[in-house]
Amino acid sequence: MAVFSFLKNHKSQIQSLNPADFKTIIAGKDVQLIDVRTAQEYAQGTINRARLMDVSSMDFEQEIEKLDKSCPVAVFCHSGARSMYAAKVLVKKGFPAIYNLRGGIVFWK
Structure with missing residues (x-):
């Protein structure tokens, strides 16, 4: 059960956004x-x-350690899987606001 609560906590700090909302955030x-x-x-x-x-x-x-923890981080990859993994690592490292491009750069274009 602890694994599920750990994943749930990650979701509250990670927002997966569509390309339009991601563009606004960045x-x-x-x-x-x-x-x-x-x-x-x-x-x-x-x-x-x-x-x-x-x-x-x-x-x-x-490399993540070089980022400013007081500023939001927006991540993306090709289709969204690697960036979601990266977002979870960012949460683990103490970043409070993380945005993931849903569908990745494939949907950006």
């Missing part, structure tokens, strides 16, 4: 926009101002 100057895809995917095109932090990299959790 328009805020204090929002940290993170592309959690690979460098190859990032090179093929990303969202303006996005910082690359490959979630599959061994350094991912160390």
Whole structure:
């Protein structure tokens, strides 16, 4: 049962947004926009101002530590699965406001 309460707590801090709402959120100057895809995917095109932090990299959790915990974080990937994983890691690291692009960059375009 403890696992389910742990996951429930994560959901309250993570908001999965459709592209229109995500666009509104990332328009805020204090929002940290993170592309959690690979460098190859990032090179093929990303969202303006996005910082690359490959979630599959061994350094991912160390890179997260460089972010400002007082500012919201918006994450995205190709389809939304990797970014949801990244969002859960961000919650575990103490970030209070995390936004995930539902459907990923596939639905952004």
